[in-house]
Structure formats: C-alpha cells, structure tokens
Amino acid sequence: MEFTLFRGLIQLNYQSVAISIILLVFICTNKTFPRNVLMYFFVACILALLLTFADNVRYLSSQLPAPTSARYWSSAVGYALRPITIFLIFEVSGRNQKRPSAWYWIPIFFNTAISFLSIPTGIMFFFTDDNMLGHGPLGYLCHFTTLAYAVLIINNSLKIYKSNKMETVVIAVIIVFASAAAVLEHFFLFSIILAQTITIGIVFYFLFLNVQVHKRDTLTNLLNRRCFYLDLRRFLNRKIIVLSMDLNDLKRWNDNYGHAAGDTAIKTCVDFMLTTFPKARLYRTGGDEFMAIFLNFTKEQILTLVRQFHAKLEPTPYRVACGVAEFIPGDDIEKIISQSDREMYKNKKALKSVEFEQMK
Numbered sequence: 001m002e003f004t005l006f007r008g009l010i011q012l013n014y015q016s017v018a019i020s021i022i023l024l025v026f027i028c029t030n031k032t033f034p035r036n037v038l039m040y041f042f043v044a045c046i047l048a049l050l051l052t053f054a055d056n057v058r059y060l061s062s063q064l065p066a067p068t069s070a071r072y073w074s075s076a077v078g079y080a081l082r083p084i085t086i087f088l089i090f091e092v093s094g095r096n097q098k099r100p101s102a103w104y105w106i107p108i109f110f111n112t113a114i115s116f117l118s119i120p121t122g123i124m125f126f127f128t129d130d131n132m133l134g135h136g137p138l139g140y141l142c143h144f145t146t147l148a149y150a151v152l153i154i155n156n157s158l159k160i161y162k163s164n165k166m167e168t169v170v171i172a173v174i175i176v177f178a179s180a181a182a183v184l185e186h187f188f189l190f191s192i193i194l195a196q197t198i199t200i201g202i203v204f205y206f207l208f209l210n211v212q213v214h215k216r217d218t219l220t221n222l223l224n225r226r227c228f229y230l231d232l233r234r235f236l237n238r239k240i241i242v243l244s245m246d247l248n249d250l251k252r253w254n255d256n257y258g259h260a261a262g263d264t265a266i267k268t269c270v271d272f273m274l275t276t277f278p279k280a281r282l283y284r285t286g287g288d289e290f291m292a293i294f295l296n297f298t299k300e301q302i303l304t305l306v307r308q309f310h311a312k313l314e315p316t317p318y319r320v321a322c323g324v325a326e327f328i329p330g331d332d333i334e335k336i337i338s339q340s341d342r343e344m345y346k347n348k349k350a351l352k353s354v355e356f357e358q359m360k
C-alpha cells in the first residue's frame with residue numbers, strides 16, 4: 001500500500017490517542033483519588049488530546065507553500081496548551097501540600113492571550129510568505145512559562161522526597177523526557193513528539209499514583225502494613241533492625257480535641273520520624289502504630305537515633321514510645337517483631353511514669 005502523509009500521521013498518533021481515551025474512561029470510573037485530583041488528570045488528558053490534534057494540523061499546514069489560517073490557529077492553540085498541561089501536573093504534584101496561590105494562574109492567562117494575539121500581531125510568532133516560522137519579541141514566552149512550571153513541579157517533588165522517593169523519580173523522568181522533546185521540536189524541527197510525551201507522562205503518573213494508593217497511608221504518605229510484611233519477607237536473608245513505635249494517648253487527643261487534633265499529632269510525629277530516620281523504611285501499621293526497618297545499621301546506632309527522636313519531641317506535647325530489636329538471618333521474624341513490641345511497651349510505661357512525675 002502506498003505511503004501517504006495522512007497515513008503516516010495516523011500511524012504516528014494512533015497509540016497516544018488510544019492511550020488518552022482509555023485513561024479518560026479509567027478516570028471516569030475511578031473513585032480512588034479526591035475529586036480535584038481526578039479533575040486535574042481529566043482536563044490534562046483532554047488538553048493533551050487537543051494539543052496532539054493542533055500539532056498535527058500545524059505540521060500538515062507547514063507543508064503547504066504559503067501560510068493558512070489553519071497554520072496560525074493550530075500554532076496559537078499549541079503555544080497556549082503546552083504550559084497549561086504542565087501546570088495541571090504541577091497541581092497534582094502539590095496535592096498534599098498547601099494549596100498553590102491564585103498567582104500561579106497568571107502566567108497561563110498571559111501566555112494564552114499572547115498566543116492568540118499573535119495571529120493578527122505576530123508578537124509571539126509569525127509566518128513568512130513562503131510559510132517559514134518566525135519569532136516575535138515574545139517568541140519564547142511559551143517556553144519560559146512551561147519551564148517555570150516544570151521547575152515548580154520539581155520543587156514539589158523534592159518536598160515529598162523524604163516520604164515518597166519514587167514519586168520524585170517518576171516526576172523527574174517525565175520532566176527530563178518532556179524537556180528533551182521540547183528541545184528536539186524547537187532546535188531540530190521535530191513535530192508532535194512533545195504532545196505525545198506529555199500524554200504518556202500523564203498516563204504513567206496517574207497509574208503510578210493509583211498504585212501508591214494501595215501501598216501508602218493516606219494521612220501520612222507512609223507505606224502501609226501490607227508493605228511492611230512484604231518487605232520483611234524480602235529482607236529475611238539480611239541483617240536488619242526493626243523499630244516499633246506507638247504514639248502515646250492518641251485517643252485522648254481525639255476525644256478531647258477532635259480528630260483534626262489527632263491527625264495533627266500523627267503528622268507532627270511522622271515529620272520528626274522522617275527527619276530523624278531518613279534512611280529507614282517507615283510504615284504506618286495502625287492508627288497510632290508505626291514500624292521502621294533499617295538496613296546496614298547496628299542496634300546501638302538505632303538506639304542513638306531513638307534518643308535523638310525523643311529529644312526532638314521534648315518541646316512538643318507528643319510522646320512516642322519506641323522498641324528496637326535486631327534480626328539475624330535464621331531468626332524467627334515474628335519473635336523479633338514481638339521483641340520490639342515488648343521493648344516499645346516498656347518504653348511507653350517509662351514515658352508515662354516521667355509524665356506522671358512531672359504532673360506532681
């Protein structure tokens with residue numbers, strides 16, 4: 001069969017369009033995420049499809065001997081949509097942080113306005129009589145706006161690095177490939193690959209987060225109880241240190257001050273865990289129960305870290321009882337966990353005795 005440009009574009013775009021539509025169906029039937037996160041992914045997917053369509057029209061119209069209205073409008077749409085799709089990924093990456101300021105929307109509106117004003121004015125882009133692309137005084141506004149949002153995404157990912165290193169890695173990979181696609185399009189005149197890269201990035205980021213929902217605790221973003229026992233089985237042939245932790249009097253916080261105060265107590269203590277035990281694998285195994293697994297540490301080193309942890313909590317109203325046990329290959333892991341729990345309960349009694357003495 002004779003190869004045509006239209007046939008080539010279908011072959012080039014079919015997979016990414018199909019992936020986007022399948023993801024849209026999945027989003028509409030998925031109730032795992034909060035509504036705002038689903039909305040960000042849904043809109044990002046729609047915009048990625050529109051961007052793919054606009055880039056295809058722009059590429060086809062660039063093959064003509066003279067510029068057409070389709071060339072102008074598809075270019076304006078493409079320049080407008082690129083930063084918006086990246087911005088939506090930025091919103092998702094900061095979903096567990098303080099809500100971004102409305103000021104973050106201003107570059108999007110400005111870039112969109114300039115993109116469409118370029119059709120009559122050429123302020124961002126224009127085309128010569130022989131259909132060659134030229135850049136106006138604001139020709140790189142879209143690139144700088146997109147870059148700024150990419151930097152903000154990386155900043156968000158670094159904030160969650162302590163609690164979820166893999167999300168930081170996934171975001172970094174998406175940004176690297178999207179940046180490479182942008183460079184290839186701008187400097188080497190490739191077409192459509194950035195839209196496809198953004199589409200694939202959106203899909204795999206959604207799938208990654210969907211997996212994380214079943215691995216991590218919603219409140220703290222720590223790994224859950226199931227992951228703790230799966231990891232224990234992985235490390236049965238290695239020497240490890242197991243640390244049991246229990247937040248004292250969580251019920252009192254919930255009963256006297258409300259569950260919001262209890263959540264604050266949990267999150268505050270987890271923040272101190274993350275800073276004191278940065279190389280540990282941390283898990284929330286119950287309402288006020290936490291576990292940690294340490295590789296390549298001695299029991300004495302962990303006991304020193306536990307003392308530092310207690311010292312950091314001293315200025316706060318919260319106390320966390322800790323118990324440490326060492327596992328050597330061949331030991332009964334359940335007995336090691338029970339031993340760490342016994343040590344933790346001893347520490348809990350000791351902490352309560354100190355509180356009682358201070359109250360006298």
